[in-house]
Structure formats: C-alpha cells, structure tokens
Amino acid sequence: MNKKYRKPIIAGNWKMNMLCSQTKDFADELKPLLPKNRSSEAVLCVPYPLIGSVLKAVKGLRVAVGAQDVSIYDKGAYTGEVSAEMLADLGVKYCIVGHSERRAYHGETDAQVCAKAKKLLEHGITPIICVGETLEQRELDITMEWVSMQVKGAFAGMDGADVRKCVIAYEPVWAIGTGKTATAEQAQEVCEYIRGVVRKLYDARTARSLPVLYGGSMNAKNAAELLACPDIDGGLIGGASLKPADFSVIINAANEE
Ligand code: 13P
Numbered sequence: 369m370n371k372k373y374r375k376p377i378i379a380g381n382w383k384m385n386m387l388c389s390q391t392k393d394f395a396d397e398l399k400p401l402l403p404k405n406r407s408s409e410a411v412l413c414v415p416y417p418l419i420g421s422v423l424k425a426v427k428g429l430r431v432a433v434g435a436q437d438v439s440i441y442d443k444g445a446y447t448g449e450v451s452a453e454m455l456a457d458l459g460v461k462y463c464i465v466g467h468s469e470r471r472a473y474h475g476e477t478d479a480q481v482c483a484k485a486k487k488l489l490e491h492g493i494t495p496i497i498c499v500g501e502t503l504e505q506r507e508l509d510i511t512m513e514w515v516s517m518q519v520k521g522a523f524a525g526m527d528g529a530d531v532r533k534c535v536i537a538y539e540p541v542w543a544i545g546t547g548k549t550a551t552a553e554q555a556q557e558v559c560e561y562i563r564g565v566v567r568k569l570y571d572a573r574t575a576r577s578l579p580v581l582y583g584g585s586m587n588a589k590n591a592a593e594l595l596a597c598p599d600i601d602g603g604l605i606g607g608a609s610l611k612p613a614d615f616s617v618i619i620n621a622a623n624e625e
Contacts, residue, residue, distance in 0.1 A: 369601055369625045373576045376408035376595070376622045377535060377602035379434065379496060380609025381464060381583070386414065388421040394612055395425035401616035406430060408602065408622040411462050412609065413496070416450055423459055434462030434496070437470060440483040452484075456491035463488050464604070466522065467498045468541045478521025485522055489530055496535045496604065497522045498583070499562070503542035511540075515558060516565045523566075528574040535579045536562055537604040543584025545606060549594075555582045556597035563599055588617035595625050 369376050386394070402410070413434035414422050423433050439449035455463060465488070466481035485495035499518035501511040515538065523531055538558050543550050550558075559580045567575035582594050583604030594600055602622060608614040 369595055369622070370598055371407060371625070374579045374601045376625070377411060377579050377581060378408050378615075378619045378622050379411040379413055379462065379464075379537075379581065379602065379604050380615055381436065381467070381604055381606050382412065382414045382418070382610060383436070383469070383606060384415060385610055386418060388418055391418060391421045391425040395422075395429060395431075397612035398426075398431075398616055399429055401612060401620075402429060402431075403620050403623045406619070406623055408619060410619050413462060413464050419455075419458055419460060432461040433459065434464065435460050436464045436467065438463050438465065438484050438488055438493075440480055440487060442487070452487040452491040452493055455488075456493055460493055462494045462496055462535075464496045464498060464537075466518070468500055468539060468544060472541075478518055479524075481518075481522045482524050482526075485534060486526070486530075489526075489533055494533060494535055496537050496581070498537045498539050498604070500539040500541050500544075500584070506540065506542065511558060512561050515562060519562055519565050520569065523569065528570045531566065531570055531574050532577050535581060537581040537583050538562060539583035539604060545585070547585050549585040549587075549590050550582070552593045552597050552600075555594055556599055559597070559599040559601075586618065588614040591618040592621040592624070595622050 411432045465484040470476045488495045501514045563575045579601040581602040581604045582600045586603040587608040
C-alpha cells in the first residue's frame with residue numbers, strides 16, 4: 369500500500385449469499401470489531417435485494433455499500449436489468465464490474481465492462497473493475513498480456529480524469545474461491561504491471577492515484593502480507609467477507625499497514 373497517494377479499500381463481495389434477514393446481525397457483529405480510527409475505506413458489495421437492508425444496518429459504521437453489476441442501459445424495456453441511476457438513487461457508492469464469474473457465466477466482454485463503468489461514472493458511483501488470468505493463461509505465460517488487454521478494454525474512451533475515479537481489482541481466476549491465494553510476490557508483480565499499463569496509457573499522476581486491489585482467497589491469515597505490498601491497495605474479498613470476524617481482521621490489517 370502507498371497511503372500517501374491512494375486510500376486503501378477493503379471491499380467485500382458477498383456474491384449470491386446472505387439474506388435480508390441476516391444483515392442486521394452481520395452489522396451488529398461487525399460494529400465492535402472495527403478499528404476506531406480508520407485509514408481505509410470499507411465496502412460491502414451485496415446482491416440487489418439486500419442493498420436497502422445493508423444500507424440501514426451499517427448506518428454510522430462508515431461502511432459503504434456497493435452492488436455487483438449494473439446495466440449498460442439508462443432505462444426502459446430491459447427486463448431484469450438495474451440501472452446506474454437506480455443504484456445511485458439508493459445510495460450505492462461502488463459497483464463491481466467484469467467479475468470473472470460474470471465474464472465466465474454471462475459472457476461479459478471488455479466492451480460491456482467499459483460501457484458499465486462509464487454508466488457508473490455518469491452517476492457518481494465508483495466502478496471496481498475486475499481483471500485476471502485463468503490458470504491456463506498463467507501457465508502459458510500470457511498473464512501480463514491478458515490483464516493488460518482487459519485494463520485497456522475497460523478504460524477504452526476514458527480520459528485520465530475518469531480513470532482516476534475508478535478502482536481496479538486484480539483477481540486471478542485460479543485463486544477465486546479455491547483457497548489458493550496468489551503469493552504476495554505474484555500479486556504484487558501483476559498489480560505493479562497494471563499500474564505501469566495505466567502510466568503508459570495516461571500519465572504518472574493517474575497511475576499513482578489508481579487503487580489496485582487484490583482478490584482471490586484473501587483471508588484473515590494472509591491479508592497482512594498481501595496488503596504490505598507497495599502496489600496492492602486493498603482487497604476484494606469473497607468468502608471471508610461473509611464472516612464479520614474475518615472481514616474485520618482484514619480491515620484492521622489495512623489500518624495497520
Ligand atoms: P474469494 O475471496 O471467496 O476467493 O472470492 C474472491 C472474489 O471473487 C471476490 O470478488
């Protein structure tokens with residue numbers, strides 16, 4: 369982390385877990401475990417139907433609420449879609465786009481990721497843009513090319529000012545939900561590379577201010593080592609964000625860095 373230039377972000381991704389009826393207990397359990405003076409931003413990206421109840425449950429905890437996807441359309445006849453304007457109207461501050469599960473199961477493309485990120489920016493929501501290679505790609509030694517292509521695709525047509533309002537999450541697909549974490553060296557190497565791609569595309573200021581998170585089996589045990597890396601500015605946490613005790617250990621680790 370480099371707190372001089374970037375605010376650390378610890379974001380939970382609840383994926384398709386939890387119920388409205390469980391959100392108050394989650395927040396009540398989390399509350400006493402949060403550090404008093406916090407130098408990092410804590411976020412919970414939750415399923416759409418839970419947004420209202422999580423917003424209510426975390427009131428006063430300095431925990432922002434995020435969504436996990438957004439429509440590329442503004443409004444109208446798009447059954448099942450949720451617009452960026454609707455999310456902003458609710459009080460959503462962050463939204464994940466291009467998660468590998470959406471890319472894999474819903475065929476989401478870099479062009480769609482880019483369109484979604486732009487819609488979010490129009491409504492003042494911070495896009496958390498996910499990139500990352502599969503195990504096959506890592507073994508073929510094309511991780512950097514792949515991730516660089518995803519970053520360039522997501523930022524297509526954006527100027528530096530837009531990019532400075534985004535967050536990138538590097539999530540190696542092989543580390544998601546598998547219990548296999550990238551080593552701190554592997555994660556740092558790719559996060560540093562991503563910053564280099566942004567420096568070349570834009571400028572040093574934009575690269576320096578862009579938060580790059582790591583995601584993929586980050587947990588209470590390995591968070592401190594990952595967060596100590598100079599180009600890892602936080603985490604996007606799946607499984608461990610469902611347990612207040614584990615999630616708070618990660619938030620505390622970011623605080624101590
Ligand atoms: P896990 O932390 O469960 O591996 O999930 C990571 C992730 O996909 C966060 O978006």
